[in-house]
Amino acid sequence: MEPDAAQNPSPSPVPPPISAYYQTRAEHHAVVTSDWLAHAAAAAAAFPGADTADAAPPPSPGGGGVIEEFNFWRRKPEAAEAVAAIMALAAVIRSSRATTMMELEIELKKASDKLKSWDATSISLSAACDLFMRFVTRTSHLEHEKFDAAKSRLIERGEKFGEISLKARKTIAMLSQDFIYDGCTILVHGYSRVVLEVLKLAASNRKLFRVLCTEGRPDRTGLRMSNELAALGIPVKVLIDSAVAYSIDEVDMVFVGADGVVESGGIINMMGTYQIALVAHTMDKPVYVAAESYKFARLYPLDQKDMTPAHRPIDFGVPIPIGVEVETSARDYTPPQYLTLLLTDLGVLTPSVVSDELIQLYL
Amino acid sequence: MPDVQPLVSDFVLKLKRRKVEGSHAVARQTAELLRSVVSQHRMGSSANQAAALADAVRAVGEQLISANPIELAVGNIVRRVLHIIKEEDISSTAVGIEGLSVTVDSDDEYDSEHDDRPALSAAVLAAHARNALRAPSLQTLLEDIPVSPAISGTASSTGDSDGKSKSAGDKSSTRKLKHDVIAAIGDLIDEIDSCYEPISEQAVELIHQNEVILTLGRSRTVKEFLYAAKEKKRSFRVFVAEGAPRYQGHVLAKELVEKGVQTTVITDSAVFAMISRVNMVIIGAHAIMANGGVIAPVGMNMVALAAQRHAVPFVVVAGSHKLCPLYPHNPQVLLNELKSPSDLLDFGEFSDCMNFSTQDGSPLLNVANPTFDYVPPKLVSLFITDTGGHSPSYMYRLIAEYYSADDLVVRRKATS
Numbered sequence: 001m002e003p004d005a006a007q008n009p010s011p012s013p014v015p016p017p018i019s020a021y022y023q024t025r026a027e028h029h030a031v032v033t034s035d036w037l038a039h040a041a042a043a044a045a046a047f048p049g050a051d052t053a054d055a056a057p058p059p060s061p062g063g064g065g066v067i068e069e070f071n072f073w074r075r076k077p078e079a080a081e082a083v084a085a086i087m088a089l090a091a092v093i094r095s096s097r098a099t100t101m102m103e104l105e106i107e108l109k110k111a112s113d114k115l116k117s118w119d120a121t122s123i124s125l126s127a128a129c130d131l132f133m134r135f136v137t138r139t140s141h142l143e144h145e146k147f148d149a150a151k152s153r154l155i156e157r158g159e160k161f162g163e164i165s166l167k168a169r170k171t172i173a174m175l176s177q178d179f180i181y182d183g184c185t186i187l188v189h190g191y192s193r194v195v196l197e198v199l200k201l202a203a204s205n206r207k208l209f210r211v212l213c214t215e216g217r218p219d220r221t222g223l224r225m226s227n228e229l230a231a232l233g234i235p236v237k238v239l240i241d242s243a244v245a246y247s248i249d250e251v252d253m254v255f256v257g258a259d260g261v262v263e264s265g266g267i268i269n270m271m272g273t274y275q276i277a278l279v280a281h282t283m284d285k286p287v288y289v290a291a292e293s294y295k296f297a298r299l300y301p302l303d304q305k306d307m308t309p310a311h312r313p314i315d316f317g318v319p320i321p322i323g324v325e326v327e328t329s330a331r332d333y334t335p336p337q338y339l340t341l342l343l344t345d346l347g348v349l350t351p352s353v354v355s356d357e358l359i360q361l362y363l
Numbered sequence: 364m365p366d367v368q369p370l371v372s373d374f375v376l377k378l379k380r381r382k383v384e385g386s387h388a389v390a391r392q393t394a395e396l397l398r399s400v401v402s403q404h405r406m407g408s409s410a411n412q413a414a415a416l417a418d419a420v421r422a423v424g425e426q427l428i429s430a431n432p433i434e435l436a437v438g439n440i441v442r443r444v445l446h447i448i449k450e451e452d453i454s455s456t457a458v459g460i461e462g463l464s465v466t467v468d469s470d471d472e473y474d475s476e477h478d479d480r481p482a483l484s485a486a487v488l489a490a491h492a493r494n495a496l497r498a499p500s501l502q503t504l505l506e507d508i509p510v511s512p513a514i515s516g517t518a519s520s521t522g523d524s525d526g527k528s529k530s531a532g533d534k535s536s537t538r539k540l541k542h543d544v545i546a547a548i549g550d551l552i553d554e555i556d557s558c559y560e561p562i563s564e565q566a567v568e569l570i571h572q573n574e575v576i577l578t579l580g581r582s583r584t585v586k587e588f589l590y591a592a593k594e595k596k597r598s599f600r601v602f603v604a605e606g607a608p609r610y611q612g613h614v615l616a617k618e619l620v621e622k623g624v625q626t627t628v629i630t631d632s633a634v635f636a637m638i639s640r641v642n643m644v645i646i647g648a649h650a651i652m653a654n655g656g657v658i659a660p661v662g663m664n665m666v667a668l669a670a671q672r673h674a675v676p677f678v679v680v681a682g683s684h685k686l687c688p689l690y691p692h693n694p695q696v697l698l699n700e701l702k703s704p705s706d707l708l709d710f711g712e713f714s715d716c717m718n719f720s721t722q723d724g725s726p727l728l729n730v731a732n733p734t735f736d737y738v739p740p741k742l743v744s745l746f747i748t749d750t751g752g753h754s755p756s757y758m759y760r761l762i763a764e765y766y767s768a769d770d771l772v773v774r775r776k777a778t779s
Contacts, residue, residue, distance in 0.1 A: 179690075341654065341690065348690050349759065350756060361501040
C-alpha cells in the first residue's frame with residue numbers, strides 16, 4: 001500500500017514519513033532547511049507511539065544494541081552507511097555470548113534483519129548486511145577453524161571495513177585517472193565522496209579540467225560540491241538542474257556516484273541521474289559511475305516504481321496550493337544501457353559484469 | 364641481463380620504425396623475445412624467484428610498450444607472460460603446501476594441536492592461491508590474507524625441518540619454475556601461430572548458402588575464415604571494400620578469386636549503397652578493448668554504422684592475442700596513428716601546393732592519414748575468437764581469464 005499512499009497522499013495534514021535514508025544523507029551533507037525542520041517535528045509529533053516503542057528497552061540486549069551502534073557510526077561524516085552497518089554487526093559479534101558458529105550466525109541474522117527493516121529504503125545498508133552475512137557463512141565453513149579464532153577474525157575483518165572503504169575510494173580514484181585528460185569538461189551530479197576523491201586526485205596530478213555541477217535541488221548538493229571543488233582550485237560552474245541539456249554540448253563526460261548498483265548493472269542514485277544519463281546518451285557523451293563494490297545489491301528493478309520510495313521534504317519557497325500533489329522521491333533508477341562504465345574497486349567494469357559478480361558471491 | 368639486451372634493442376628499434384606490421388607478427392615476436400629473456404635470466408639468490416623473473420619481464424615489457432604505444436599486442440603479450448609466471452609460481456606453492464601437509468601427517472611426534480595449525484595454514488594458503496589468480500571480487504572483499512608473510516612462513520617452516528634438503532629442493536624448484544615458464548610461453552607462441560584454425564572451424568555455422576559477405580581491407584583471419592567456408596562447399600559471394608588509401612582490399616580480392624570465391628570489389632564510399640544487399644559483415648581487428656570495442660582499420664566505423672542502420676550483423680574475427688585489458692578513453696586520439704601523406708598524394712603532383720603557407724609559416728595544405736578506427740561495442744554483433752563466439756559484453760570474462768588484475772594496475776601506475 002505504500003506506493004498507493006505515495007501516489008495519492010491523503011488530504012489529512014499528516015505528511016508522509018521522512019525516509020531515514022534521506023535523513024542520513026541530510027545529516028552527512030549538513031543540509032538543513034526550515035521546511036525539513038517543520039517536517040521532522042511533524043513526523044515526531046505524528047508518531048509518538050513509534051518513538052515510544054523505539055525508546056522501550058528491547059527484548060534482547062544484543063538485538064537492540066545493533067540499532068544504537070549503527071546510529072553511532074553513521075553520524076561520522078566520513079563513514080559510508082555500509083561501513084556503519086558492518087561496524088554495528090561486528091559489535092554484535094563482540095557482545096555475543098554464543099558458543100558455536102551456528103548460534104552466532106542466527107544471532108547475526110536477527111541483527112541484520114533488524115537493521116535492514118529499520119530502513120527499508122537504504123540499498124547500501126541492505127547490500128552491506130548481505131555481504132557481511134555472506135562472509136560469515138563462508139567463514140563458518142572453513143575447515144579446522146576454532147570457534148574463538150573464527151569469532152575474533154570476524155570481528156577484526158568487520159572493524160577493518162572502514163579501511164577497506166577508504167582504500168576502495170583510493171583505488172577507484174586511481175583507476176579513473178586515465179579517463180580524465182587535460183582540457184576536458186566533466187559534468188557531476190549529486191554529492192559523492194568517491195567522485196570527489198576522483199576529481200581531487202586528478203587535480204593533484206596537475207591535470208587541467210573544468211567541472212560543471214548541477215544545482216541538485218532541493219538539497220543543493222551542487223553548491224556543496226562546487227564549494228569543495230573551488231577550494232581545490234578546480235574551475236567549476238554550477239548549473240540549475242534544467243540546464244543540463246543546454247550545456248551538454250560542452251561536456252566531455254559525466255561522472256556520478258551511486259547509492260546502489262543493482263543486479264542489472266543499472267544504478268540507483270540521487271534524483272535527476274536518470275535524466276542526465278538520458279541526455280548524455282542521446283548526445284553520445286560517456287557516463288561513468290564511480291561506486292564501491294559493496295554497494296552491489298541483489299535488486300532487479302525494471303522501472304522507477306519497482307523501488308521502495310524514499311521520500312524527502314521539498315521546500316518550494318512558497319506554499320503549495322491546496323489539492324496539488326508533489327513528487328517527493330529522493331532518487332531514481334538509471335538502466336544499464338545509459339551507463340558507459342562502472343569504476344569500482346574491483347576494477348573498471350561494464351554494467352554487464354555486475355550480475356556476474358553477484359552470482360559468484362551468492363550462488 | 365647483458366645477454367638479451369642486443370635482442371631487446373633490436374626489437375625496440377623495429378617497433379619504433381614500424382618495421383614489424385600486423386598484430387600477429389608483433390605478438391609472435393614479442394613472445395619469442397620474452398622467452399629469450401626468461402631463458403637468459405640468471406636466477407639469483409633472492410627469496411622470491413618468480414617475483415625477480417616477473418620484474419625482469421616487466422622491465423623489458425615497458426621498453427617495448429613505450430616503443431610503439433599504438434601497437435597494443437605488445438602489452439597484451441607482456442601481460443600474458445606475467446600471468447603465466449604467476450600461475451606457475453602458484454602451482455609450485457601449492458605443491459610445496461601439499462608436501463608440507465604430508466610431512467606433518469607422517470610425523471608421529473606432533474600432538475593433535477600441532478596437527479591442526481599447519482593443516483589450517485595449508486587450507487588457507489591454498490584458498491588464497493586460488494584467489495590470487497582471479498581478479499578482485501566481492502567474495503574476497505572482506506578477506507585479507509597477506510601474501511608475503513604466509514609464503515615466507517611456509518619457506519622457513521620447510522627450512523626448519525631439514526636445512527640441507529631445503530637448499531637442494533630450492534635449487535631444483537627454481538630450475539623447474541623457469542623450465543615451466545619457458546614451456547608455457549612456448550604454448551603461448553603455438554597458440555598465436557595456430558589461432559586461425561579454431562576460428563575457421565566456426566565458419567560453417569556462420570556462413571550459409573547463397574549469402575553475401577562484406578569485408579573491408581584485408582585480414583588474414585578473415586581470409587582463412589572465408590577459405591574454410593569455401594572448402595565446406597558453401598556458395599557465397601564476397602563484397603570487398605578497397606580499404607583506401609592502402610588498398611589492401613585489392614590483395615584480398617585476388618586471394619579470394621584464386622580460391623574460387625565469387626568476389627566483387629567496391630570503393631569504400633560505396634559501402635552504404637551496397638549494404639542493403641549484404642547478409643553479414645565480417646572483419647578482422649587490430650585490437651579488442653576490454654569494453655568490447657574494436658580498434659580496426661580506418662573506415663570500419665563507417666561500415667559498422669551502415670550495418671547497424673540496415674540491421675546487418677557485424678562480426679569480428681580475431682585471435683585471443685588481440686584481447687587488450689585496457690579501456691578506450693578518447694580512442695580516436697590516443698589509439699590512432701597518423702601515417703605518411705604519401706599514401707594519399709603523389710608528391711610530384713601536389714608538392715607545389717605544399718609550398719604555399721600563411722604568414723606564420725604553417726602550410727595551407729594539410730594531409731591527415733589515420734590508420735585506425737574505433738568501433739564502439741554497441742555496433743558489434745558477435746566476436747569469433749579461437750575459444751568460440753562471444754558477445755561484446757562477455758569480453759571482460761575472457762580478459763579476466765588471460766590477465767592478472769595486478770599486472771593491469773602495475774602497468775598503469777608505471778606509465779602514469
